[in-house]
Amino acid sequence: MTSFDCKNKFKPLTEGTYLKNAEEYKRLYKQSIEDPNAFWYEKAQEFLTWDKSFTTISSGTLKQGNVKYFEDGYLNVYQNCVLRHKEKKPNDVALIYEADDPEDARTITWLELSEQVQLYARVLKHLGVKKGDVVTIYMSTSPEAVYAMLACSYVGAIHSVIFGGFSSEAIKARVLDSKSRFIVTQNLARRRGKLVPMKATVDRAIGGLDFIRSVLVDERVSNMKDQFEMKSNRDIDLKPFVSEFQKGGKYENENADLQAMSMNAEDPLFLLYTSGSTGKPKALIHTTGGYLLNAALTHKTVFDIREGDRYGCMADLGWITGHTYIVYAPLVNGTTTLLFESTPDYPRITRYWEVIDKWGLTQFYTSPTAVRFVMTYGTEPLKDFSLKSLRVIGSVGEPIGVEAWNWYFKNVGKSKCYLVDTYWMTESGAIMISAIPGVTTLKRGSATLPLFGINPQLLLNGDNPQNQELNLEKKSKKQFLEIAENSQSGILTIKGHWPSITRTILGNHKRYLDTYLNPYPGYFLTGDSAYRDMDGLYFIKGRIDDVLNVSAHRFGTSELESAITLHPNTVEVAVVGMPHKIKGEAIFVFCVLKDKRVDEKKTKNELKVLLQKTISKVATPEHIVLVDSLPKTRSGKIMRRILKKIVTKNYEISTYGDLSTLLNPDSVKQIVQNVKKLF
Numbered sequence: 001m002t003s004f005d006c007k008n009k010f011k012p013l014t015e016g017t018y019l020k021n022a023e024e025y026k027r028l029y030k031q032s033i034e035d036p037n038a039f040w041y042e043k044a045q046e047f048l049t050w051d052k053s054f055t056t057i058s059s060g061t062l063k064q065g066n067v068k069y070f071e072d073g074y075l076n077v078y079q080n081c082v083l084r085h086k087e088k089k090p091n092d093v094a095l096i097y098e099a100d101d102p103e104d105a106r107t108i109t110w111l112e113l114s115e116q117v118q119l120y121a122r123v124l125k126h127l128g129v130k131k132g133d134v135v136t137i138y139m140s141t142s143p144e145a146v147y148a149m150l151a152c153s154y155v156g157a158i159h160s161v162i163f164g165g166f167s168s169e170a171i172k173a174r175v176l177d178s179k180s181r182f183i184v185t186q187n188l189a190r191r192r193g194k195l196v197p198m199k200a201t202v203d204r205a206i207g208g209l210d211f212i213r214s215v216l217v218d219e220r221v222s223n224m225k226d227q228f229e230m231k232s233n234r235d236i237d238l239k240p241f242v243s244e245f246q247k248g249g250k251y252e253n254e255n256a257d258l259q260a261m262s263m264n265a266e267d268p269l270f271l272l273y274t275s276g277s278t279g280k281p282k283a284l285i286h287t288t289g290g291y292l293l294n295a296a297l298t299h300k301t302v303f304d305i306r307e308g309d310r311y312g313c314m315a316d317l318g319w320i321t322g323h324t325y326i327v328y329a330p331l332v333n334g335t336t337t338l339l340f341e342s343t344p345d346y347p348r349i350t351r352y353w354e355v356i357d358k359w360g361l362t363q364f365y366t367s368p369t370a371v372r373f374v375m376t377y378g379t380e381p382l383k384d385f386s387l388k389s390l391r392v393i394g395s396v397g398e399p400i401g402v403e404a405w406n407w408y409f410k411n412v413g414k415s416k417c418y419l420v421d422t423y424w425m426t427e428s429g430a431i432m433i434s435a436i437p438g439v440t441t442l443k444r445g446s447a448t449l450p451l452f453g454i455n456p457q458l459l460l461n462g463d464n465p466q467n468q469e470l471n472l473e474k475k476s477k478k479q480f481l482e483i484a485e486n487s488q489s490g491i492l493t494i495k496g497h498w499p500s501i502t503r504t505i506l507g508n509h510k511r512y513l514d515t516y517l518n519p520y521p522g523y524f525l526t527g528d529s530a531y532r533d534m535d536g537l538y539f540i541k542g543r544i545d546d547v548l549n550v551s552a553h554r555f556g557t558s559e560l561e562s563a564i565t566l567h568p569n570t571v572e573v574a575v576v577g578m579p580h581k582i583k584g585e586a587i588f589v590f591c592v593l594k595d596k597r598v599d600e601k602k603t604k605n606e607l608k609v610l611l612q613k614t615i616s617k618v619a620t621p622e623h624i625v626l627v628d629s630l631p632k633t634r635s636g637k638i639m640r641r642i643l644k645k646i647v648t649k650n651y652e653i654s655t656y657g658d659l660s661t662l663l664n665p666d667s668v669k670q671i672v673q674n675v676k677k678l679f
């Protein structure tokens with residue numbers, strides 16, 4: 001594994017970074033683990049403005065599942081995210097809105113942001129939204145969605161953002177589960193130039209739900225009144241309604257001096273639904289003080305945030321990445337943050353590169369899926385763009401793999417930017433493991449080292465030392481061991497707690513305990529396994545449920561996939577295990593080719609040899625099936641669950657669960673047909 005010495009390669013970037021060098025990181029990291037209260041006390045003063053200071057820094061334990069941070073402290077989210085920056089730099093840009101159509105792009109200053117959030121808050125107040133109410137937000141990644149999110153905490157409400165591409169069934173389940181009486185949406189959205197019926201989808205979701213009090217509808221696309229219905233006494237046309245609260249409007253004086261709510265540090269800030277390996281999506285709750293603090297600290301550290309930066313995260317607001325690293329972290333840090341409403345290939349495959357040069361982005365943060373997608377077009381689309389404003393490029397969501405890492409580093413980062421592979425999850429609230437500019441020696445494919453307060457431990461399952469994987473079915477308290485040595489793999493857990501850890505699952509604390517805290521008392525179970533190399537750097541192997549055991553040899557699916565994508569004609573790959581009489585599990589490869597006009601038999605053989613060569617003969621795949629696309633969630637995750645069903649010869653699509661939330665539900669039929677032909 002090649003590593004890059006940051007001192008030589010990144011000299012210009014190592015000057016003036018938040019952390020000066022590796023020694024400073026080591027010293028602070030040690031303090032954050034050994035004397036966490038001293039560490040977090042200092043950072044809480046540095047990053048946040050408190051209405052009422054706290055006397056307790058943290059309390060509770062992971063074993064008991066009652067962790068709290070700054071529990072008697074009070075803070076005001078609006079003040080931290082907006083007001084203090086507005087006072088300092090009212091006319092600087094707070095939000096850059098890169099709308100679906102690049103022609104619709106606009107910027108919003110701190111002053112404008114403060115005015116809009118206040119107006120939205122007065123609207124919510126007028127409608128009767130109270131502290132602790134859940135407000136559902138179903139919108140595209142747009143300034144209005146950010147206003148709505150911030151207006152919630154302004155009045156003490158909890159937002160529940162639902163990804164704008166989810167179906168009405170998905171919305172209904174979430175609205176019912178969270179008993180959310182208020183919904184903020186758009187009339188329609190634009191996605192790749194096409195109109196998406198947002199309000200009509202909400203209507204289908206909430207038909208018959210009598211407890212819904214108000215549906216606020218922002219006119220994202222003008223003159224579309226005939227596309228949906230407005231129910232009197234419930235639905236409100238948001239833009240003219242907001243105007244009524246401005247000067248000269250009907251409600252001009254109503255709550256004109258409404259002050260943002262001072263929140264207890266442990267008050268919920270938002271809930272966010274996420275899928276586990278089993279069961280229905282669950283609402284994870286994040287609280288105010290600890291979450292905001294760790295969001296801001298990790299953002300500053302990992303992205304080397306400086307005054308005047310223009311930071312761009314390409315995620316959707318509907319995911320945790322959007323919550324933490326588009327909205328809360330940049331706003332707490334007073335950083336200009338970009339809202340990207342489109343896709344990397346709309347209206348042209350050069351869209352990402354246009355956005356970077358147009359706004360002079362200093363940081364660019366996206367997913368390996370997106371990198372692999374743009375990679376398929378080669379470097380030609382990049383030739384007219386300098387990308388010279390970039391200092392840090394980031395990756396999140398899945399293991400990036402060596403090939404995509406190299407391409408991203410070389411062609412986007414021009415071999416000069418720090419590439420931060422950021423490992424974290426909805427549950428952690430903020431990045432847990434990542435390289436840090438000015439500090440870490442980068443290593444291809446490695447998320448590298450833990451951030452402050454994160455104490456990763458690889459566990460060996462003592463019940464079955466031959467099989468380090470956790471049997472998720474059996475939630476019994478098992479014997480387990482911390483793996484002390486390097487060059488080892490194990491179950492990735494975090495020992496002890498940190499400020500932004502999710503506190504519970506809405507309405508189901510038992511499920512929270514059973515999923516994350518009870519399997520290994522005192523440790524948070526990430527659900528991933530990892531390899532710690534000889535230098536102590538972490539390589540995330542993938543979800544535990546995605547690890548294959550072939551003839552008693554363990555392979556991470558991502559490890560196998562990474563190997564296959566080294567073949568120049570592969571775009572995307574998914575590997576799943578299929579039951580096998582002799583080997584226990586056999587490797588089944590689904591592969592999307594760049595150029596489909598090739599000799600299939602020859603290509604399959606090349607892939608087989610590649611796996612044998614890069615990993616081992618034991619990694620010889622049982623089957624390789626070439627397909628046009630792989631079933632993916634809206635956040636770009638390959639749905640291995642479906643592929644696993646198909647390889648066990650279950651061809652009944654109706655038994656695969658709700659496919660409406662997939663990006664490309666049609667892919668499933670083709671895959672079933674191709675697999676059927678094999679047997």
Ligand code: WTA
Pocket residue numbers: 274320321395396397398399400421422423424425426427447526527528540542543635
């Ligand atoms: C995976 C996304 C490898 C991991 C922020 C985790 C990663 C799950 C990385 C959480 C990374 C996320 N390298 N794997 N840099 N980042 N993952 O909740 O399996 O959507 O458990 O949060 O994504 O996904 P989630």
